[in-house]
Amino acid sequence: MNLIENVSRRTGPHVSRRGFLQTALASGAFVLSVRFVRQPLFAAEGEAAPAFDPSLWMSIAADGTVTIVAHRSEMGCGSRTALPLIVADELDADWSKVKIDQAIGDPKYGEQDTDGSHSVRSNFDLMRRVGATGRAMLISAAATQWGVPQEKCSTEPHFVVHGATGRKLGYGELAAAAAKLPVPTAENLPLKKRPEWRYIGKESNSLFDLREIVTGQAIFGMDAAMPGMVFASVEHPPVLGQKIKSYDDKAALRVVGVQKTLTIDTFKPPHQFQPLGGVAVIADNTWAAFQGRKSLKIEWGGSPHSVYNSAPFRKTLEATSRQPGKVVRNVGDVDAAFRQSGKSGGTIVEAEFYTPHLAHVSMEPPVAVAEYRDGKVLAWAPTQNPQAVQETIAAVLGIKKEDVICHVTLLGGGFGRKSKPDQVAEAAVLSKQLGKPVKVVWSREDDIHFDFFHSVAAMYMRAAIGSDGKPTAWLQRTVYPPINSTFDASAKYADDEMGLGWNNLPFDIPNHRAENGPADYHVRIGWLRSVANIYHAFAIHSFADELAHNAKRDSVEYLLDLIGPPRIVKLDLTGDEAEDAKTFPLDTARLRRVVEVAAEKSGWGKKPRGKGRALGIAAHRSFLTYVATVVEVEVDNRGQVHIPNVWTAVDAGTIVSPDNVRNQFEGAAVFGTSLALFGEITATNGVIDQSNFNNFQIARMNRAPRHVDVTIVESEAPPAGVGEPGVPPFAPALCNAIFAATGRRVRELPLSKTKLA
Amino acid sequence: MIRFKVNGKDRTFDGDPDMPLLWYLRDVAQLTGTKFGCGMSLCGACTVHQNGAAIRSCVTPMKEVGGAEITTIEGIAPMHPVQQAWMEIRVPQCGYCQTGQIMQAIALLKENKNPSDQDIDVAMSGNICRCGTYQRIRAAIHEAVKHQAAKETA
Numbered sequence A: 001m002n003l004i005e006n007v008s009r010r011t012g013p014h015v016s017r018r019g020f021l022q023t024a025l026a027s028g029a030f031v032l033s034v035r036f037v038r039q040p041l042f043a044a045e046g047e048a049a050p051a052f053d054p055s056l057w058m059s060i061a062a063d064g065t066v067t068i069v070a071h072r073s074e075m076g077c078g079s080r081t082a083l084p085l086i087v088a089d090e091l092d093a094d095w096s097k098v099k100i101d102q103a104i105g106d107p108k109y110g111e112q113d114t115d116g117s118h119s120v121r122s123n124f125d126l127m128r129r130v131g132a133t134g135r136a137m138l139i140s141a142a143a144t145q146w147g148v149p150q151e152k153c154s155t156e157p158h159f160v161v162h163g164a165t166g167r168k169l170g171y172g173e174l175a176a177a178a179a180k181l182p183v184p185t186a187e188n189l190p191l192k193k194r195p196e197w198r199y200i201g202k203e204s205n206s207l208f209d210l211r212e213i214v215t216g217q218a219i220f221g222m223d224a225a226m227p228g229m230v231f232a233s234v235e236h237p238p239v240l241g242q243k244i245k246s247y248d249d250k251a252a253l254r255v256v257g258v259q260k261t262l263t264i265d266t267f268k269p270p271h272q273f274q275p276l277g278g279v280a281v282i283a284d285n286t287w288a289a290f291q292g293r294k295s296l297k298i299e300w301g302g303s304p305h306s307v308y309n310s311a312p313f314r315k316t317l318e319a320t321s322r323q324p325g326k327v328v329r330n331v332g333d334v335d336a337a338f339r340q341s342g343k344s345g346g347t348i349v350e351a352e353f354y355t356p357h358l359a360h361v362s363m364e365p366p367v368a369v370a371e372y373r374d375g376k377v378l379a380w381a382p383t384q385n386p387q388a389v390q391e392t393i394a395a396v397l398g399i400k401k402e403d404v405i406c407h408v409t410l411l412g413g414g415f416g417r418k419s420k421p422d423q424v425a426e427a428a429v430l431s432k433q434l435g436k437p438v439k440v441v442w443s444r445e446d447d448i449h450f451d452f453f454h455s456v457a458a459m460y461m462r463a464a465i466g467s468d469g470k471p472t473a474w475l476q477r478t479v480y481p482p483i484n485s486t487f488d489a490s491a492k493y494a495d496d497e498m499g500l501g502w503n504n505l506p507f508d509i510p511n512h513r514a515e516n517g518p519a520d521y522h523v524r525i526g527w528l529r530s531v532a533n534i535y536h537a538f539a540i541h542s543f544a545d546e547l548a549h550n551a552k553r554d555s556v557e558y559l560l561d562l563i564g565p566p567r568i569v570k571l572d573l574t575g576d577e578a579e580d581a582k583t584f585p586l587d588t589a590r591l592r593r594v595v596e597v598a599a600e601k602s603g604w605g606k607k608p609r610g611k612g613r614a615l616g617i618a619a620h621r622s623f624l625t626y627v628a629t630v631v632e633v634e635v636d637n638r639g640q641v642h643i644p645n646v647w648t649a650v651d652a653g654t655i656v657s658p659d660n661v662r663n664q665f666e667g668a669a670v671f672g673t674s675l676a677l678f679g680e681i682t683a684t685n686g687v688i689d690q691s692n693f694n695n696f697q698i699a700r701m702n703r704a705p706r707h708v709d710v711t712i713v714e715s716e717a718p719p720a721g722v723g724e725p726g727v728p729p730f731a732p733a734l735c736n737a738i739f740a741a742t743g744r745r746v747r748e749l750p751l752s753k754t755k756l757a
Numbered sequence B: 001m002i003r004f005k006v007n008g009k010d011r012t013f014d015g016d017p018d019m020p021l022l023w024y025l026r027d028v029a030q031l032t033g034t035k036f037g038c039g040m041s042l043c044g045a046c047t048v049h050q051n052g053a054a055i056r057s058c059v060t061p062m063k064e065v066g067g068a069e070i071t072t073i074e075g076i077a078p079m080h081p082v083q084q085a086w087m088e089i090r091v092p093q094c095g096y097c098q099t100g101q102i103m104q105a106i107a108l109l110k111e112n113k114n115p116s117d118q119d120i121d122v123a124m125s126g127n128i129c130r131c132g133t134y135q136r137i138r139a140a141i142h143e144a145v146k147h148q149a150a151k152e153t154a
Helices: A017-026 A079-091 A119-146 A172-180 A212-215 A286-294 A308-320 A336-345 A386-397 A422-434 A444-449 A534-552 A555-563 A575-583 A588-602 A658-677 A729-742 B021-028 B079-091 B099-109 B115-124 B134-153
Strands: A058-060 A066-070 A098-101 A153-156 A157-161 A167-170 A228-233 A243-249 A260-265 A280-284 A297-300 A325-331 A346-353 A368-375 A376-381 A405-410 A438-439 A457-465 A471-479 A511-517 A613-622 A625-635 A640-649 A707-712 B001-005 B009-013 B047-050 B055-056 B069-071
Touching: A017 B055, A058 A172, A066 A079, A066 A212, A079 A098, A079 A405, A119 A157, A119 A167, A119 A172, A157 A172, A167 A172, A212 A260, A212 A280, A212 B079, A212 B099, A228 A243, A228 A260, A228 A422, A243 A260, A243 A280, A260 A286, A260 A422, A280 A286, A280 A422, A280 A588, A286 A438, A297 A368, A308 A457, A325 A640, A336 A346, A336 A457, A336 A471, A336 A511, A368 A405, A376 A422, A376 A444, A422 A438, A422 A613, A422 A640, A422 B069, A438 A625, A457 A534, A471 A534, A534 A555, A534 A613, A534 A729, A555 A613, A575 A588, A588 A613, A588 A625, A588 A707, A613 A729, A625 A729, A640 A658, A658 A707, A658 A729, A658 B134, B021 B134, B055 B099, B079 B099, B079 B134, B099 B115, B099 B134
Parallel strands: A066 A098, A228 A438, A376 A405, A471 A511, A640 A707, B001 B069
Antiparallel strands: A058 A066, A153 A157, A157 A167, A228 A280, A243 A297, A260 A280, A325 A511, A346 A457, A368 A376, A368 A438, A457 A471, A613 A625, A625 A640, B001 B009, B047 B055, B047 B069
């Protein structure tokens, strides 16, 4: 049986790509198929860029139904809606007649890793071109049919109109004729002018899947199924890299519903996205698999990572942060400026900051369904990166990646965890052994114990203060196990991560040096929403506020002084960052503006706040988006922190769905609250100490900010990120508010470590 | 043999009586609108109604549902005023926790026709949303009150 056909009806909404095209062709659909221009957006490393092929992205059926392919994953940020909206706008389609077809993993779509807040940024121009191509061909078909010049024709949603005679033809009626026409080149393609946009930037946009979500019909990875599948739960090695010495499954096999146990080999370093290894319990249902695991007796071998204990590791990181590191940005001469300051009796301020590991805990734990058959794999997974699923399974099973078909369900949250498909590979490995489809379900405990953790970090900050209270020199040093260690077991420096808030300080300081010190890894390290920006922003913006108070200056005025006059900040960047900087230079006018807007919205310096209440501010640019956040805090006499209000100002350039953007930044304030108040993962002898929402807490409604006000600063700049950039400024703004309210400077997270009363 | 009703339909179960209702609903009855989040009654993603009251199905063993009337999100006739409000306020981001949130909110509004912010906090703080949509959930519950009132006077 064909793997594609062997998909349960329960996965119905996700029609296979191949099936979709066949249906579209059979119904005389408008399927553009001419390949012609190299698409420079997709110049992936080592691979030829896919050609521009509009039929990959869109088709129009004779009944007028427009089907648009979403090639990015939906994990709650709105990408699956936003990209098709852009196509629909340029096509001038009626959104109510649009269906979305979720793409499988395939390099023909270009890069598909839904991370780094760049789905809209990297695809805006391409999606416009896809829609505009369709519109131009429909107009051409109508003009030919009417025997009038194309220039005399226009469109209204889903119709081509001839203004002079009032004649109209629907897109469905024109589809077959349009499909036979040549595809216009990019140079000759008319794009809408900004005021003509019907969907881009409009308040009316809402998530495509909204109705399915609120009625329980939406299909997440947890809901995917295949006929004849069995359920698996895997007991992983408690310490990274351990192997099974021996195991006894007799008691497990007696559990009602348990069928058998199987082993999965421990990865060979580097771990990348390979399965961790362990013993899988195969059962009739998820519960039986969970129960069976409790009765397994496993003896594990040794691991070099069993030395991992968080308290001494912290001391190591801090000691490293006090030593010179690798220089990642150098402006002026910091050492000379410190010497000069020493001679002239100037003030030197030093501070150290520490933030622990965090876990992602998306509400849907890792889960996947896969079937291995005849050397091929069919998988359904809530993945941010279906091509990584293909590559990982291909590598683990020794098959071609083209022989791995990965369908993407909705994701019950992702936050970076679901860029790593180790659990999908587990399902494929088990299916190969069993000869039937396997659903692997991770428990919450599995999710927390075996995450790709947000890194633990220590930062050292040092500034020499001039007579005007502003720094004449600013040294910053960061030390943390890098994400690179996931791909290279010897990696100790965070080279690729320096752009995440460390090599691009936007302050007007004559002498500045940023450094990065080495660190070993002992758990899997990975991306978490806004990544290293979290600790970098915490150190930089807490320190900036500390300097403001030392200078007895207002925090907002001082911050604006630090940012300095409107200008493009000179950065020494290479590779992708240098490429990005051409379109997205670091513009302090935009940073100043968000600071001013957030301060004004909050009534900064205008209203008395009452006992124990105060405001704090931080402004941070990440994912090319400028964000300033003011947090109002109330610290009660027991030292409990309440957050009545948050004001965030955002300049993310051109926006597709404003209401969704507000929702992202409202959520970022809650995400920031969780990590600031509670977020801490620790290890003892290599084993993670936390296990569920009781000991790794997430802000609930009663602890979340009462009100988050998001102001989108109007901008016609190219679109930048919205999913992540709300997170970094939150924790420093909160801690700056706590200092203003209590006089206590918080230099480590979470806040539960600092006594506030 | 355990006999009970799910969304008005008679059901029987003769498997492991300790199996939580959640896994019966998801893996046996294939009603997947009810979500797994923690397995310990800590997050509320698995919230359903037992005889009209909100319960956490992940810690409710099958042996305790004998004779009960269970309602899941699939048993709520759309559009319920709460679902309608959820759409108008555009609450969801990823959406995974939202069926549990909606079931909890429906149960709240059955007991309290016009809850205050404080009442909402108390009723809803057992339901975690990692995307952080709490502000919209609160607004949607207030909005649902208006829809419900309009429905009752109609």
